[in-house]
Amino acid sequence: MKPRILAFIPAHNEEKSIRDCLAGLGDQTLPRDVELDVIVIADNCTDRTEEVALEAGEEFRLRLKVLTTKNNKHRKVGALNAAWKSIYGDPLDLYDKKLTIYQEYYKTSVKAILGMDADSRLAPDALTQLWEGLMSSRNIGGVMAKYTMRMPKKKSLISKDDVHYEEKIRTGEYGGAIARWWTHQQKQDMASWLLDLQYRGGSTYVLGGQATLFRPEALQDIIEENKLDGPWQDESDVEDMLLTWQIQKSKWKTLISPTARCFVDAMKSYHTFRQQRNKWQSGTVELLTNKDIGVKSNHKGKIWRSQIKTFIDLSVRLLFIILLALSLATDQFYWSWIWVIPVALASVLNTILAIKTPMHRIIDVILAALLISPEIYLWVNLITFANVWLGKLSANKKDGWAIQYNAERGATRSKLVEGIIIVALLIIAIVYLCFDYRSYLTSESVQLAIQPYLKAGWIALTYLTIYTSLFMLYQIWTLRGRHTA
Numbered sequence: 001m002k003p004r005i006l007a008f009i010p011a012h013n014e015e016k017s018i019r020d021c022l023a024g025l026g027d028q029t030l031p032r033d034v035e036l037d038v039i040v041i042a043d044n045c046t047d048r049t050e051e052v053a054l055e056a057g058e059e060f061r062l063r064l065k066v067l068t069t070k071n072n073k074h075r076k077v078g079a080l081n082a083a084w085k086s087i088y089g090d091p092l093d094l095y096d097k098k099l100t101i102y103q104e105y106y107k108t109s110v111k112a113i114l115g116m117d118a119d120s121r122l123a124p125d126a127l128t129q130l131w132e133g134l135m136s137s138r139n140i141g142g143v144m145a146k147y148t149m150r151m152p153k154k155k156s157l158i159s160k161d162d163v164h165y166e167e168k169i170r171t172g173e174y175g176g177a178i179a180r181w182w183t184h185q186q187k188q189d190m191a192s193w194l195l196d197l198q199y200r201g202g203s204t205y206v207l208g209g210q211a212t213l214f215r216p217e218a219l220q221d222i223i224e225e226n227k228l229d230g231p232w233q234d235e236s237d238v239e240d241m242l243l244t245w246q247i248q249k250s251k252w253k254t255l256i257s258p259t260a261r262c263f264v265d266a267m268k269s270y271h272t273f274r275q276q277r278n279k280w281q282s283g284t285v286e287l288l289t290n291k292d293i294g295v296k297s298n299h300k301g302k303i304w305r306s307q308i309k310t311f312i313d314l315s316v317r318l319l320f321i322i323l324l325a326l327s328l329a330t331d332q333f334y335w336s337w338i339w340v341i342p343v344a345l346a347s348v349l350n351t352i353l354a355i356k357t358p359m360h361r362i363i364d365v366i367l368a369a370l371l372i373s374p375e376i377y378l379w380v381n382l383i384t385f386a387n388v389w390l391g392k393l394s395a396n397k398k399d400g401w402a403i404q405y406n407a408e409r410g411a412t413r414s415k416l417v418e419g420i421i422i423v424a425l426l427i428i429a430i431v432y433l434c435f436d437y438r439s440y441l442t443s444e445s446v447q448l449a450i451q452p453y454l455k456a457g458w459i460a461l462t463y464l465t466i467y468t469s470l471f472m473l474y475q476i477w478t479l480r481g482r483h484t485a
Helices: 018-026 049-059 075-088 101-109 126-134 165-171 177-199 216-226 239-249 270-289 300-329 337-356 362-369 372-391 400-409 416-436 444-478
Strands: 004-011 035-043 063-069 110-116 140-149 211-214 253-264
Touching: 004 018, 004 075, 018 035, 018 049, 035 049, 035 075, 049 063, 063 075, 075 101, 075 216, 101 110, 110 126, 110 216, 126 140, 126 211, 126 253, 140 177, 140 216, 140 239, 177 253, 177 270, 177 337, 177 362, 177 372, 177 444, 211 216, 211 253, 216 239, 239 253, 239 270, 270 300, 270 372, 300 372, 300 416, 300 444, 337 362, 337 372, 337 444, 362 372
Parallel strands: 004 035, 004 110, 035 063, 140 253
Antiparallel strands: 110 211, 140 211
């Protein structure tokens, strides 16, 4: 029996995307003498996912079977573990079932397991490139493809008379200017992360579930060391990060491929993006702070530094807004050209990132240089950061997966408009009060009382700004290399 790659594709109501995912696998040129088998896990589906997958398997000549789950309460984790048990057996089975000779040979022939999302698509030759990366050294436990968000087509390309107009919009294949702009911000964010990892040698603290090739021995080690019934666990909202940390704990390397690319869907609205990032951020914080999970990453220090950097970014902006408002209100604001330096550095950094982002547009580079797009995107992430850390004080743990699913289905709605209105009204009220009480606020007694606090605040802000400026210089320095995102 030839060595083979076995693909696990969990699919919950993915009838609209599963065909494209399988078409990408059909496009692959496999390594010499290596075969590909595909298992689509139709997880608690109420649509035609199973039928569409079987039809696509025949169309693209894939050796494919569909594994159906019912009453699976562990969502993606449960679906992946069901596929694993179908090959390697279930340790919780009460009966000691012996594998047939064929099953034993088949299990031995599986040299790599590809974990994919049903809405992802591998670029041609990506599977061979992942295979070459995994087989380049005996101690590599997993290799992840480089992810690029798919840009929606222009909504204007669809005729308003098209009877399928609303359906095409709902699928996400087409989008308006905001959806396309929002997609690019996520692409640029992903590009920045990938470039940083490659500069540091290609080791990663998360093997993303969209497209990662695993060594079966590494997954088996996780099961044995942690007494599990499958490699994937639902103890964290970021199950792929937890899995990666456990692989590293077993002394396996986890890398990103420098060449293999996978196209993934972006969150095309503010609401769905916020819910996804809330899940990711809360899962990351839980892994960092929950000692009961009992697993650490080689990158834990880097992740903590990233959290601290985000806290400093939030502090700098809030402190600047407060100090600027007080200075203007009390007529004690003095401009210095030195404050142009961090703005200029940020413009250079984001322009380089925009240019290095795959398939970028001219408008994206211009908006990055003007700092319009990066600042808006950063504020959204800062709000998420603050919301998650404040949520740590709450006694009730939220189900991140359920919240994200509901947002993607449209079962919940964004409160963005209400938030903007409240902030706008607050700004108007503060401006009105400042003008109404201007004579009092600009009086000598008030100025003398406020001055020590302003001085201390501006000094603190100066030191924080120097730190962020040095960090931006370091980022610009790292981007000088030939690494591609």
